[in-house]
Amino acid sequence: MNRCMPAHSPLSKAIFFIAACAISICASALFLTNAHAQTRSFPATVVRGFLEVAVPPTVALDGIANQLSPGARIHGTNNMLLLSGSLAGQQQWVLYTRDFSGQLSEVWLLTEAEMALDWPGTRPKRFFFF
Secondary structure, rough: OOOOOOOHHHHHHHHHHHHHHHHHHHHHHHHHHHHHOOOOOOOOOOOEEEEEOOOOOOOEEEEEEEEEEEEEEEOOOOEEEOOHHHOOOEEEEEEEEEEOOOOOOEOOOOEEHHHHOOOOOOOOOOOOOO
């Protein structure tokens, strides 16, 4: 008694083709949903600043020397975690939170759309000289 279909039968080829199409449609729909509709949520305690990474864990935040906490997490514009060493020498607009000792605990690099929003602790965009 043969319970398996031969691999070369027309019915098995049709089933394989339908399954492959269904998988590719689901995968492309998942990719498009994640790529275009991704919004990030931030804690209520975030503050915006201008971050320059010198030699990690030393950073300059708005021109003032600061330090990343030992467990600091840096989120890229795609919300993936980055290593502080990969940002050495770069300057970025960020949102950040501090831990209980005053060190930077979480940092989010901002996208172009997020930079246009007003965040707490930001400097005014125009400077008026009287």
